[in-house]
Amino acid sequence: MMNLAIFASGTGSNFDAIMTAIEDGKLEANVSLLVSDRIDAGVIEKAQRRQIDTVVFNPKSFANKEAFEKALLKDCKDRGVEWIILAGYMRLIGSTLLMAYEHRILNIHPSLLPAFPGKDAIGQAYDKQVKLTGVTVHYVDDGMDTGPIIDQEAVRIHEQDTKDDIKQKIQAVEHELYPRVIQSLTIKEESR
Ligand code: GAR
DSSP: OEEEEEEOSSOOHHHHHHHHHHHTTSSOEEEEEEEESOTTOHHHHHHHHTTOOEEEOOGGGSSSHHHHHHHHHHHHHHTTOOEEEESSOOSOOOHHHHHHTTTOEEEEESSOTTSSOSSOHHHHHHHHTOSEEEEEEEEOOSSSSOSOEEEEEEEEOOTTOOHHHHHHHHHHHHHHHHHHHHHHHHHHHHTO
């Protein structure tokens, strides 16, 4: 069974979706750690409610990225974490974690990459008035949302959709797609 750490900076609806998929037996994995870089992130309470070990750090209290990633690496290794799942973690991953978890860090992004990388992908799609956007799950490399794509799903934007409508549709897709992709990687790993 895959042992996961989830990194998140936001409300944690994807964290919840992954946990629910595990509880429902749709995802054979174990989450042994939640990492957040924001003390006020809603995901922290969600993790504590589920009694998941939680590490909250303030990047500003470290000398640099290498210093906080070394601390996070220890937190992960101490718990035998095999995969790092970014779920709304709004920070680039540095070489410390990338080297330790080569091809074992996943990200979910709310657009059909390579369109609309970076922050506020939903707002970018809305402003450009595209008719089709979606969700991408990809391996993480040292770029901004540039790693090899694993899976994507499209979401249609209708004329009358507000930004909030689009967000709701995107998140509904995310909550199905992310656990499914993680499960498919589990199966691949076990058949090796
Ligand atoms: C998700 O929509 C995720 O795709 C996005 O942040 C949101 C987090 O929501 N990630 C990015 O934009 C990464 N570039 P959540 O906290 O409710 O899971």
